[in-house]
Amino acid sequence: MKEISKLIFGLIALSLVSISSQNVAAKVDAPENCEARPFDKGRLWKVTLEGTSPSYIFGTMHSKDPRILHLPGVIMQAFNSSNTAVFETSLKNEDMARSQAMMLLPQGQNLRTKIGPERFKKLAEIAAPYGLDPQTLNRVKIWAAAAIINQPPPTLNDNAPKMALLDKELEKTAINAGKTVLALETNKEQLNVFDTTSEEVQLEYLDQSILEHGRLDEELETITSYYLSGNTGWIACDLEETLATASKGLNYMMTEKLVDARNRRMVDRMLPTLKQGNVFVGIGALHLPGENGILALLQAKGYSIEKKY
Numbered sequence: 001m002k003e004i005s006k007l008i009f010g011l012i013a014l015s016l017v018s019i020s021s022q023n024v025a026a027k028v029d030a031p032e033n034c035e036a037r038p039f040d041k042g043r044l045w046k047v048t049l050e051g052t053s054p055s056y057i058f059g060t061m062h063s064k065d066p067r068i069l070h071l072p073g074v075i076m077q078a079f080n081s082s083n084t085a086v087f088e089t090s091l092k093n094e095d096m097a098r099s100q101a102m103m104l105l106p107q108g109q110n111l112r113t114k115i116g117p118e119r120f121k122k123l124a125e126i127a128a129p130y131g132l133d134p135q136t137l138n139r140v141k142i143w144a145a146a147a148i149i150n151q152p153p154p155t156l157n158d159n160a161p162k163m164a165l166l167d168k169e170l171e172k173t174a175i176n177a178g179k180t181v182l183a184l185e186t187n188k189e190q191l192n193v194f195d196t197t198s199e200e201v202q203l204e205y206l207d208q209s210i211l212e213h214g215r216l217d218e219e220l221e222t223i224t225s226y227y228l229s230g231n232t233g234w235i236a237c238d239l240e241e242t243l244a245t246a247s248k249g250l251n252y253m254m255t256e257k258l259v260d261a262r263n264r265r266m267v268d269r270m271l272p273t274l275k276q277g278n279v280f281v282g283i284g285a286l287h288l289p290g291e292n293g294i295l296a297l298l299q300a301k302g303y304s305i306e307k308k309y
Contacts, residue, residue, distance in 0.1 A: 033241070039305065052275060057283070061223075074308055079170065087184070088266070129153040149209050152216065182273060185266065197249070
């Protein structure tokens with residue numbers, strides 16, 4: 001199952017752009033009907049509680065895009081000066097490997113039977129560039145198949161240049177620098193977002209993923225442009241806009257389960273560490289803005305929030 005293990009990371013993050021926009025032309029402005037929301041512009045925020053040293057919250061994008069890997073000096077200064085680095089989850093290979101089993105159907109079940117032969121045929125054509133042959137694909141769960149094709153295909157050529165993920169590079173750098181490195185969630189908790197969703201909603205998620213796969217590069221470029229410009233609120237607007245015609249079940253999975261509930265959990269878990277001060281927290285940028293975002297939740301806990309970049 002080597003092919004699947006390569007694809008585990010990024011399922012949570014990239015699922016947030018999985019139901020991509022219907023527009024053909026790349027967006028350069030805010031999505032339609034995008035209203036201002038708290039902390040909707042910025043990638044690096046200083047968070048301070050009276051009596052403690054300041055800490056920093058950095059919104060990441062789980063991507064191998066070289067433009068994202070280039071971090072401005074103010075971000076690196078905040079990272080380098082920290083004693084503790086906190087990330088959404090551990091990216092260690094052994095932790096990723098343990099998550100692989102959650103993506104596979106129980107013994108005796110197969111994906112083709114669950115989704116039907118016609119849908120499976122379409123999916124297999126899309127999955128081929130990911131290194132997934134039909135036999136391997138037939139073993140994965142519905143949500144896992146959808147999540148896999150919602151990220152760009154990996155580079156299967158061993159001679160091709162290797163691109164690093166920003167989150168993994170930051171974690172590796174923190175470990176090498178002797179920082180205390182903590183994770184806010186386990187991989188199991190993250191994948192449970194999908195695993196505890198009904199098969200009916202999983203099928204809707206898969207159908208949307210198959211339908212929009214041809215525009216994946218375009219949508220990722222749109223989200224990347226929002227991110228690089230610091231318009232994290234636009235990413236949230238884009239998600240809401242694309243979910244406008246989705247079922248209540250899919251809306252609930254993509255907003256409450258995938259974003260809001262995890263925001264509350266991550267804030268609860270980071271609070272003891274933040275009280276020590278001098279912490280660098282790197283989490284997906286979509287978790288920052290809005291009334292239910294991590295920054296607003298921290299502000300409600302008494303933290304002062306200041307945009308730094």
